[in-house]
Amino acid sequence: MNLGIRNRKALVGGASAGLGLAVARALEQEGCEVAIVSRSAERLRKAAATFPPDARVMPIEADLSTSEGIAACLAAADAWGPVDILVNNTGGPPAGRTFDHDDATWQQACESILTYVRRMCGHFVPGMRARRWGRIITITSLTVKEPAANLVLSNVFRAGVTAYLKILARDVAPDGITVNTVLPGAYLTARYEQLIDNTVRQTGKNREPVMQELLARLPQGRFQKPEELGALVAFLASEPAAAITGAAIPAEGGMLQGLLS
Ligand SMILES: NC(=O)c1ccc[n+]([C@@H]2O[C@H](COP(=O)([O-])OP(=O)(O)OC[C@H]3O[C@@H](n4cnc5c(N)ncnc54)[C@H](OP(=O)(O)O)[C@@H]3O)[C@@H](O)[C@H]2O)c1
Incomplete structure (x- = not known):
């Protein structure tokens, strides 16, 4: 299938490793120019080296959990842009249960999950509007559909960001x-x-049994692969995906148990 996004410019947050890097690689494979963001120039350099030699990859060193870092990212992206495809992604908040975190930690999680996405969208939407084309894809978590007891910050702020993006989709x-x-x-x-x-620390178990228990709870009997998420995001960024908007799409190997997950 021709995804029709050759030469589009894609800005991918949190992309020196993990899911963000896999997304950036998938978009690059489809012919996009990609800007990859992380807090570390050294990790960005290593990540850029994993792309094919002729790939067009722009590293942007910025901390997306701070106001100054977001401003630095936006300035670098403007000098490189215009951005057609925005992929919001950054490090996850600390794990913890309902009463585990102090006010400062709640505030920080709000900044790095909700404020970050709001500022990125607010900045890039006007240009996309003027060009009458844009794709915004945000990596959240299955906790949006099924809150996890030990991930209270992720549960709360990713649900909030999902609500924000649902309204934005209509706008x-x-x-x-x-x-x-x-x-x-x-x-x-x-x-x-x-x-x-x-989990190893909290339960006092060895890593091996913890992994075995975890794998036993995964319906496919395996972890999902970052490139599988990359392929999904590349499709959502594509021309043929133009009718899909306002959707929250699980890519979790069947872990969610709700009827309409
Ligand atoms: N892995 C999963 O199965 C899973 C499941 C549900 C949700 N998620 C969520 O999906 C997101 C990505 O997960 P992942 O598994 O790819 O995480 P990861 O392997 O820890 O990678 C996170 C990436 O984000 C960058 N990053 C972290 N904090 C940043 C910041 N403040 N500013 C800029 N870049 C930052 C890291 O680079 P530097 O360290 O170089 O800055 C790294 O490139 C996270 O929010 C995670 O909670 C993941």
Whole structure:
């Protein structure tokens, strides 16, 4: 299938590793120019080296959890742009249950999940509107559909960001812009390894039985692969996906149990 996005410019957050890098690679394979964002120039350099030699990859060093970092990212993206495809993604908030976090941690999670997405959309939508084409895809989590007891910050702010993006999708629908979210489940990235380490610490079990129990709960008997999420995002960014907007699409190997998940 021709995705029709050759030479489009795509800005991908949190893309020195994990899901963001897989998304950037999938978009690049479809002929996009990609800007990849992370807090570390060194990790960006290593990530850029994983692309084919003729890939057009622009590293942007910025901390997307701070106001100054977002401003730096926007300035660099403007100098490189115009951005046609915006992929919102950054590191996940700390794990923890209902009463585990102090006010500052709640505030920080709000900044890095909700404020970040709002500012990116607010900045890039006017240009997309003027060009009458745009794709906004945000990586959230399966916790949007089924809150997880030990991920209260993710549950709360990703639900909020999903509501924001649902309304945005309607607002920009007449302008040729689509807005969707994708909901990962268990991709064995650094983030997921961290969550496994937490479980090992909290339960006092060895890593091996923790992994076995986890795998037994995954309906496909395996972790999902980052490139599988990359392919989904590339499709949502494509021309043929023009009719899909306002959707929250799980990519979690059947982990969700709700009837309409
Ligand atoms: N993996 C899963 O199965 C899963 C499931 C549900 C939800 N999610 C969510 O999906 C997102 C991506 O997950 P992942 O598994 O790919 O995580 P990951 O492997 O930890 O990668 C996170 C990426 O984001 C970058 N990053 C982190 N904090 C940043 C910041 N403040 N500013 C800019 N870049 C930042 C990291 O680069 P630097 O360290 O170089 O900055 C890295 O490239 C997370 O929010 C995670 O909670 C993941």
